[in-house]
Amino acid sequence: xxxxxxxxxxxxxxxxxxxxxxxxxxxxxxxxxxxxxxxxxxxxxxxxxxxxxxxxxxxxxxxxxxxxxxxxxxxxxxxxxxxxxxxxxxxxxxxxxxxxxxxxxxxxxxxxxxxxxxxxxxxxxxxxxxxxxxxxxxxxxxxxxxxxxxxxxxxxxxxxxxxxxxxxxxxxxxxxxxxxxxxxxxxxxxxxxxxxxxxxxxxxxxxxxxxxxxxxxxxxxxxxxxxxxxxxxxxxxxxxxx
Amino acid sequence: xxxxxxxxxxxxxxxxxxxxxxxxxxxxxxxxxxxxxxxxxxxxxxxxxxxxxxxxxxxxxxxxxxxxxxxxxxxxxxxxxxxxxxxxxxxxxxxxxxxxxxxxxxxxxxxxxxxxxxxxxxxxxxxxxxxxxxxxxxxxxxxxxxxxxxxxxxxxxxxxxxxxxxxxxxxxxxxxxxxxxxxxxxxxxxxxxxxxxxxxxxxxxxxxxxxxxxxxxxxxxxxxxxxxxxxxxxxxxxxxxx
Numbered sequence: 001x002x003x004x005x006x007x008x009x010x011x012x013x014x015x016x017x018x019x020x021x022x023x024x025x026x027x028x029x030x031x032x033x034x035x036x037x038x039x040x041x042x043x044x045x046x047x048x049x050x051x052x053x054x055x056x057x058x059x060x061x062x063x064x065x066x067x068x069x070x071x072x073x074x075x076x077x078x079x080x081x082x083x084x085x086x087x088x089x090x091x092x093x094x095x096x097x098x099x100x101x102x103x104x105x106x107x108x109x110x111x112x113x114x115x116x117x118x119x120x121x122x123x124x125x126x127x128x129x130x131x132x133x134x135x136x137x138x139x140x141x142x143x144x145x146x147x148x149x150x151x152x153x154x155x156x157x158x159x160x161x162x163x164x165x166x167x168x169x170x171x172x173x174x175x176x177x178x179x180x181x182x183x184x185x186x187x188x189x190x191x192x193x194x195x196x197x198x199x200x201x202x203x204x205x206x207x208x209x210x211x212x213x214x215x216x217x218x219x220x221x222x223x224x225x226x227x228x229x230x231x232x233x234x235x236x237x238x239x240x241x242x
Numbered sequence: 243x244x245x246x247x248x249x250x251x252x253x254x255x256x257x258x259x260x261x262x263x264x265x266x267x268x269x270x271x272x273x274x275x276x277x278x279x280x281x282x283x284x285x286x287x288x289x290x291x292x293x294x295x296x297x298x299x300x301x302x303x304x305x306x307x308x309x310x311x312x313x314x315x316x317x318x319x320x321x322x323x324x325x326x327x328x329x330x331x332x333x334x335x336x337x338x339x340x341x342x343x344x345x346x347x348x349x350x351x352x353x354x355x356x357x358x359x360x361x362x363x364x365x366x367x368x369x370x371x372x373x374x375x376x377x378x379x380x381x382x383x384x385x386x387x388x389x390x391x392x393x394x395x396x397x398x399x400x401x402x403x404x405x406x407x408x409x410x411x412x413x414x415x416x417x418x419x420x421x422x423x424x425x426x427x428x429x430x431x432x433x434x435x436x437x438x439x440x441x442x443x444x445x446x447x448x449x450x451x452x453x454x455x456x457x458x459x460x461x462x463x464x465x466x467x468x469x470x471x472x473x474x475x476x477x478x479x480x481x482x483x484x
Contacts, residue, residue: 014274225283
């Protein structure tokens with residue numbers, strides 16, 4: 001009955017139902033109007049995400065999603081030769097993988113509304129602090145992700161959105177507009193604080209609204225309690241649920 | 243692929259995806275293992291909830307829910323002759339309505355795990371303060387809900403759970419075990435603070451775990467990223483997704 005919104009991405013999507021998370025906030029915004037389904041896979045890059053497509057978005061689905069966010073790149077942009085190099089995907093392949101994800105989703109659900117989200121910026125000091133908290137003196141001195149490199153991935157993501165006529169959120173740029181973004185928006189140099197989550201929530205809601213997938217304009221699935229006549233409750237349900 | 247947990251109830255369920263909410267926390271606990279679907283209807287009592295059953299839980303569903311919480315009573319217990327009397331349902335009817343909800347769910351999904359949750363206690367001073375914040379001097383002096391009366395509904399809910407062999411959470415009693423529960427757990431004398439939400443989350447997780455619907459023991463839907471061989475990623479997906 002309700003349309004479905006799928007959040008597809010890496011750990012930043014997987015963790016989006018923690019307290020203050022953007023996924024939970026989105027579920028609350030679309031309360032009684034749309035269902036939010038989380039498909040976040042911590043540590044995944046776009047190369048590994050491709051293996052999930054036919055399982056998560058089967059082409060014979062009777063009720064494909066109405067809207068989706070695609071939010072990868074933080075892992076693809078891991079630096080070769082450093083701690084997280086196994087997650088690295090070359091930037092051109094990242095872009096082509098994103099394209100394959102979009103094309104598959106559109107094949108599964110031709111009218112789907114897709115919003116591409118770039119990876120957030122990287123606070124390299126924050127990453128180093130985090131590594132030291134894990135490995136102490138054994139931590140490498142060089143961060144495994146670099147802000148400038150992630151920026152190249154973010155640019156490719158926006159480029160693809162423009163080529164394919166999709167909405168997009170340049171989170172990499174957006175967060176850096178605010179002074180002190182490093183600690184204000186990021187908890188460990190990479191994942192989002194509640195304030196960072198609030199920005200993602202606000203941007204996704206804006207994009208959905210501008211695409212006319214607006215929570216305010218969508219009907220409730222069942223009557224508001226104030227519209228139920230307590231003497232004849234069945235009336236309200238006959239009208240809406242026939 | 244993933245089993246589904248449905249949260250069925252009134253506003254306390256509807257609001258469970260706000261920051262610090264028990265629904266969002268449950269979605270996070272079952273991350274990558276089960277989907278949480280919110281079916282919370284603010285202001286609804288069990289009489290009105292019955293009109294939703296065939297729509298929300300169609301008997302011919304191919305993928306009925308694996309587990310559910312049923313969390314009503316806060317509105318049923320509204321006092322006759324006071325502000326919210328239109329929501330009132332007599333306590334015996336409340337119990338029978340709950341029974342009908344359970345029986346329908348079991349018909350839809352014979353193996354379903356059901357946890358009944360009683361309404362939380364009522365802080366009458368908190369309700370009066372809330373009424374004054376809405377209506378100023380026009381607010382009635384008598385609270386529209388009374389803790390003692392809600393306690394009778396809670397007792398009926400537990401009674402039904404025992405009769406039907408269901409798990410239950412006596413939230414009405416549980417919250418009152420803590421000194422200062424009125425402000426600690428309730429925001430307006432009726433709805434939950436983040437601390438109150440945390441108690442519901444903890445109790446639901448415990449009940450689910452004891453019924454062997456334990457997040458810790460359930461497999462991930464797809465491999466953890468550390469189990470993906472970056473040279474042969476397809477291997478990890480062949481094993482798990484065949």
